[in-house]
Amino acid sequence: MNQPLTPPPITQTRSTCCYCGVGCGVLIDSDGTRITGIQGDPDHPANRGRLCTKGLTLPLTAQQQTGRALYPELRLNRHMPRQRVDWDTALDTVAQRFADIIQRHGPDAVALYVSGQLLTEDYYVFNKLAKGLIGTNNIDTNSRLCMSSAVAAYKLALGADGPPTCYDDLELADCVLFAGSNMAWAHPVLYRRLEAAKAADAQIKWIVVDPRRTDTAAQADLHLQIQPGTDVALFNGMLHHLIWEGLIDPAYIDAHTAGFAELKRLVRDYTPRMAAEICGVLEADLITAAEWMGRSSAALSLYCMGLNQSAHGTDKNLALINLHLATGQIGKPGAGPFSLTGQPNAMGGREVGGMANMLAAHRDITNAEHRAEVAALWGIAPAQLSPNPGLPAVALFEAVRAGQIKAIWVVCTNPVHSMPDIDKVRAALQQAEFVVVQEAYGNTDTVPFADVLLPATSWGEKSGTVTNSERRISRVRPAIAAPGEARADWQIADAVAQRLQNLLPSRPQGLFGFADAETIFNEHRSLTTDRDLDISGLDYPLLEQLGPQQWPWPSGASGGQARRYSDGVFATADGRARFHATPYRPVAEPTNSRYPFHLLTGRLRDQWHGMSRTGRVPALWAHTPQATLSMHPMDAERRGLQAGQLVKISSKRGQLILPLAFSDEVTTGTVFAAMHWNAQFLHCGGINETTLGSVDPQSAQPELKHAAVRIEAANLPWRVTAARRGNVLALHAALQPLLAECAYAAISMAGDDVIQLTAAATQPPAGWLERLFDALDLHPGADVLEYRDARRGLLKRAAWHDGTLAGLIWAGDVTGADGLVQQLVQAQAWQGPRIKVFNSQAGAVADRVVCNCKQVKESAIRQLSAQGADLARLKNDLGCGTVCGSCVPEIKRMCATPALA
Numbered sequence: 098m099n100q101p102l103t104p105p106p107i108t109q110t111r112s113t114c115c116y117c118g119v120g121c122g123v124l125i126d127s128d129g130t131r132i133t134g135i136q137g138d139p140d141h142p143a144n145r146g147r148l149c150t151k152g153l154t155l156p157l158t159a160q161q162q163t164g165r166a167l168y169p170e171l172r173l174n175r176h177m178p179r180q181r182v183d184w185d186t187a188l189d190t191v192a193q194r195f196a197d198i199i200q201r202h203g204p205d206a207v208a209l210y211v212s213g214q215l216l217t218e219d220y221y222v223f224n225k226l227a228k229g230l231i232g233t234n235n236i237d238t239n240s241r242l243c244m245s246s247a248v249a250a251y252k253l254a255l256g257a258d259g260p261p262t263c264y265d266d267l268e269l270a271d272c273v274l275f276a277g278s279n280m281a282w283a284h285p286v287l288y289r290r291l292e293a294a295k296a297a298d299a300q301i302k303w304i305v306v307d308p309r310r311t312d313t314a315a316q317a318d319l320h321l322q323i324q325p326g327t328d329v330a331l332f333n334g335m336l337h338h339l340i341w342e343g344l345i346d347p348a349y350i351d352a353h354t355a356g357f358a359e360l361k362r363l364v365r366d367y368t369p370r371m372a373a374e375i376c377g378v379l380e381a382d383l384i385t386a387a388e389w390m391g392r393s394s395a396a397l398s399l400y401c402m403g404l405n406q407s408a409h410g411t412d413k414n415l416a417l418i419n420l421h422l423a424t425g426q427i428g429k430p431g432a433g434p435f436s437l438t439g440q441p442n443a444m445g446g447r448e449v450g451g452m453a454n455m456l457a458a459h460r461d462i463t464n465a466e467h468r469a470e471v472a473a474l475w476g477i478a479p480a481q482l483s484p485n486p487g488l489p490a491v492a493l494f495e496a497v498r499a500g501q502i503k504a505i506w507v508v509c510t511n512p513v514h515s516m517p518d519i520d521k522v523r524a525a526l527q528q529a530e531f532v533v534v535q536e537a538y539g540n541t542d543t544v545p546f547a548d549v550l551l552p553a554t555s556w557g558e559k560s561g562t563v564t565n566s567e568r569r570i571s572r573v574r575p576a577i578a579a580p581g582e583a584r585a586d587w588q589i590a591d592a593v594a595q596r597l598q599n600l601l602p603s604r605p606q607g608l609f610g611f612a613d614a615e616t617i618f619n620e621h622r623s624l625t626t627d628r629d630l631d632i633s634g635l636d637y638p639l640l641e642q643l644g645p646q647q648w649p650w651p652s653g654a655s656g657g658q659a660r661r662y663s664d665g666v667f668a669t670a671d672g673r674a675r676f677h678a679t680p681y682r683p684v685a686e687p688t689n690s691r692y693p694f695h696l697l698t699g700r701l702r703d704q705w706h707g708m709s710r711t712g713r714v715p716a717l718w719a720h721t722p723q724a725t726l727s728m729h730p731m732d733a734e735r736r737g738l739q740a741g742q743l744v745k746i747s748s749k750r751g752q753l754i755l756p757l758a759f760s761d762e763v764t765t766g767t768v769f770a771a772m773h774w775n776a777q778f779l780h781c782g783g784i785n786e787t788t789l790g791s792v793d794p795q796s797a798q799p800e801l802k803h804a805a806v807r808i809e810a811a812n813l814p815w816r817v818t819a820a821r822r823g824n825v826l827a828l829h830a831a832l833q834p835l836l837a838e839c840a841y842a843a844i845s846m847a848g849d850d851v852i853q854l855t856a857a858a859t860q861p862p863a864g865w866l867e868r869l870f871d872a873l874d875l876h877p878g879a880d881v882l883e884y885r886d887a888r889r890g891l892l893k894r895a896a897w898h899d900g901t902l903a904g905l906i907w908a909g910d911v912t913g914a915d916g917l918v919q920q921l922v923q924a925q926a927w928q929g930p931r932i933k934v935f936n937s938q939a940g941a942v943a944d945r946v947v948c949n950c951k952q953v954k955e956s957a958i959r960q961l962s963a964q965g966a967d968l969a970r971l972k973n974d975l976g977c978g979t980v981c982g983s984c985v986p987e988i989k990r991m992c993a994t995p996a997l998a
């Protein structure tokens with residue numbers, strides 16, 4: 098007799114979401130081997146139980162091993178594929194190749210490129226490995242693409258890195274300025290808190306500065322839709338008004354700042370009229386923004402990549418901080434310049450000094466005293482630390498390309514997708530003598546360049562800490578064991594370091610051999626004593642007992658510090674904050690007659706960066722099912738372009754083809770593309786084929802937000818639409834190698850178990866269709882019908898399973914195919930003779946899912962809102978927007994402007 102199976106008991110593990118810098122606490126359910134569910138941690142101060150669409154779907158990213166990097170792999174030369182090897186072989190090879198290159202060419206011939214998604218403990222070990230053991234400062238991170246302008250500005254203006262503010266300020270501000278931040282999508286859980294505060298107090302004013310009408314902008318009281326890159330002019334113009342209308346705080350300026358006179362001289366020229374003209378906004382709107390801020394009792398600025406990712410990102414930050422210092426809107430509840438961190442541990446990386454110009458605990462490489470302090474704490478001679486700053490990301494890859502850096506170890510980031518001008522990055526990795534990639538997934542655009550692939554554990558599997566945007570340190574805990582032979586990032590670094598030490602006898606010995614994450618944390622905190630981020634009083638038991646805590650927390654303290662500089666004493670030598678005179682400078686690459694469009698780039702609501710995780714979850718594709726280029730309909734009309742048409746986007750560096758989408762969220766002359774799609778889902782590496790490597794002189798952060806481009810119709814008459822029901826991850830692995838051969842090709846997840854491929858070319862690439870049939874297992878047989886019309890170049894195949902349409906390939910002409918894909922997704926019983934499938938002319942049009950949690954589609958919302966339903970009724974009748982709330986801004990917009998939304 099069969100015993101009834103008792104399901105294994107579910108255990109709950111308290112951890113942190115691995116996506117954005119909000120740093121939401123999560124409770125992970127697992128049955129011992131699999132992650133089965135997730136909830137927001139009701140006790141975590143960042144989210145109090147809430148999660149957004151990305152956080153809520155985390156278990157779905159972790160349930161299958163397909164696509165994960167599970168075993169170390171090694172290739173002996175570039176002409177061979179990598180082979181699975183054991184860990185010792187992989188680690189020995191990395192250590193030997195690095196040691197060999199260091200001995201032949203010196204320590205600066207090697208580099209590490211790491212990530213703000215590493216845990217603090219991982220980061221600490223990598224930083225010690227580069228700076229302490231190897232003796233190079235060539236360790237930079239993807240935070241260079243993200244936060245480095247914010248870091249540079251905080252240090253210049255306030256004397257130290259890190260925001261002076263905290264999340265509780267979100268509810269206390271009566272004027273909120275969002276600058277270059279689409280918080281509704283990029284920091285959704287904090288945005289929910291702001292929405293609630295505004296709903297409770299109608300006096301609260303929101304100003305959004307963004308060249309696009311984002312979901313955040315659509316909810317603002319005032320949207321300053323500036324021309325790209327003109328923020329400095331705007332802030333200078335606002336300050337001009339504040340000064341000449343007496344809305345500054347002279348007592349605060351006198352007591353706590355320096356440099357105001359010079360700034361005042363500069364902004365004299367920035368009359369509101371002149372500034373508004375540069376920005377392309379109304380003078381009256383600029384003045385309103387200044388008035389609201391100047392008369393506010395607590396003004397808070399929230400800013401992100403629209404400021405940082407600019408060739409003058411540091412000045413953009415400084416110009417905004419100037420406004421806060423001049424009005425005394427800093428160091429008090431509800432007020433201050435609040436830089437939102439993007440990645441979950443951008444802050445932790447800064448704390449351990451994991452960048453090319455930093456040392457541990459916010460120390461500087463060029464400062465001899467700082468070097469001596471770190472050397473003493475590590476127990477090595479000061480001369481063992483190199484005084485020369487390492488190369489920041491863009492220059493680092495350039496040095497690899499130039500042959501100056503010969504080995505590079507890439508950890509937890511995907512530069513072949515996320516760096517500007519990726520063709521140069523590909524050339525660099527091709528040119529390098531030795532490339533190591535340490536990844537959780539085996540299918541990113543960087544992995545093909547790896548001579549050694551080191552499999553890393555990821556969310557739900559690793560232990561350590563992260564620091565969120567408000568300086569709060571949370572524990573990350575494992576809920577399940579590592580998949581395959583994957584190891585924790587710090588363990589891999591430690592294992593290589595111990596081997597490298599033996600191979601480099603003249604370098605410091607005995608720095609490694611960490612027992613666990615806690616030991617690393619304890620060493621890290623000992624380096625922070627008496628620094629601005631002093632956490633010498635914090636440890637794992639305390640975090641266990643009291644939950645996540647904010648720094649600083651010096652030994653003996655009984656609590657962290659919510660706000661900094663409340664006493665008006667800043668972290669500069671004389672305690673005064675610094676004003677900086679910031680003249681306006683235009684974007685690095687102005688538009689011209691050859692490249693007439695401003696290209697903006699940014700994020701989508703439900704995708705995360707290169708999609709190695711979010712791209713695995715069909716539900717997260719529903720909100721934005723495909724990569725497109727957004728253009729204002731007037732620009733399209735002028736050029737005779739239709740919505741849905743394939744267009745070529747070219748810059749001086751490169752080009753790509755995408756379908757055109759009409760959008761009045763961009764102004765005329767400006768187009769937008771999301772940053773997420775890459776060669777795992779497209780025929781090319783994505784929008785960074787076109788972007789440029791111009792960097793900010795002070796922060797070395799590249800201008801990823803803007804490039805000058807040309808848009809023209811792409812004439813690709815041969816079309817393919819294919820779809821298949823099955824395991825989407827396995828199907829994706831089979832289809833991905835076909836993408837690069839077409840002029841345009843895109844994979845998307847059309848339903849929970851349906852994958853779709855769309856492709857276009859001038860003519861079919863040789864043998865490509867045969868491989869497509871193989872990939873989708875669509876060979877003629879009992880359940881597969883074929884139609885050919887050689888004269889018209891048509892070939893169609895359709896497959897059935899259990900009486901429903903289960904697969905199709907339409908090649909040559911794709912008329913009617915989209916409707917069939919919808920039928921396939923809906924999996925309804927096929928009606929009538931199967932042969933009818935080939936006559937299909939049109940059919941159901943895809944209906945976008947707006948609310949992920951309740952699976953509410955656009956058509957349902959539109960239908961009700963056309964009848965005058967408001968948000969409350971839509972929530973009540975359809976259930977949309979009632980769980981995570983990520984779709985609420987969009988639903989509100991649909992209600993307010995049904996024709997436009």
Ligand SMILES: Nc1nc2c(c(=O)[nH]1)N[C@H]1C(S)=C(S)[C@@H](COP(=O)(O)OP(=O)(O)OC[C@H]3O[C@@H](n4cnc5c(=O)[nH]c(N)nc54)[C@H](O)[C@@H]3O)O[C@H]1N2
Pocket residue numbers: 117118243276277278279280282283284306307308309311324325326327328401402403404438439440697698699700701702703704705706802803
């Ligand atoms: N859903 C989702 N959330 C994320 C991420 C993700 O991948 N997906 N990534 C995380 C990370 S690492 C980061 S860094 C953050 C980024 O968070 P955000 O910076 O908020 O997001 P972006 O969409 O990159 O850019 C914000 C806005 O900058 C605007 N912008 C472009 N040029 C300018 C300009 O010159 N001036 C101004 N004022 N605005 C401009 C763009 O139109 C865009 O709306 O998001 C984090 N959260």
Ligand SMILES: Nc1nc2c(c(=O)[nH]1)N[C@H]1C(S)=C(S)[C@@H](COP(=O)(O)OP(=O)(O)OC[C@H]3O[C@@H](n4cnc5c(=O)[nH]c(N)nc54)[C@H](O)[C@@H]3O)O[C@H]1N2
Pocket residue numbers: 212214239240242243402406439440508509510511512514515516517535536537538541553554555556586698699700705706707708709710772784785788801802
């Ligand atoms: N055009 C344009 N480009 C941009 C931006 C933009 O706005 N526009 N934004 C920039 C910004 S702000 C950022 S932050 C970058 C982000 O760019 P990337 O850093 O390239 O982004 P991810 O795709 O998140 O890369 C993280 C990688 O780490 C892997 N991974 C996940 N967990 C682990 C782990 O625990 N260990 C290891 N070893 N690997 C793991 C993931 O599979 C993934 O491939 O993109 C930048 N690029």
Ligand code: SF4
Pocket residue numbers: 114115116117118119120121144147148149150151152153284285286287
């Ligand atoms: S806001 Fe969403 S993505 Fe960000 S930490 Fe919270 S749940 Fe994760």
Ligand SMILES: [Mo]
Pocket residue numbers: 242243244439440
């Ligand atoms: Mo970022």
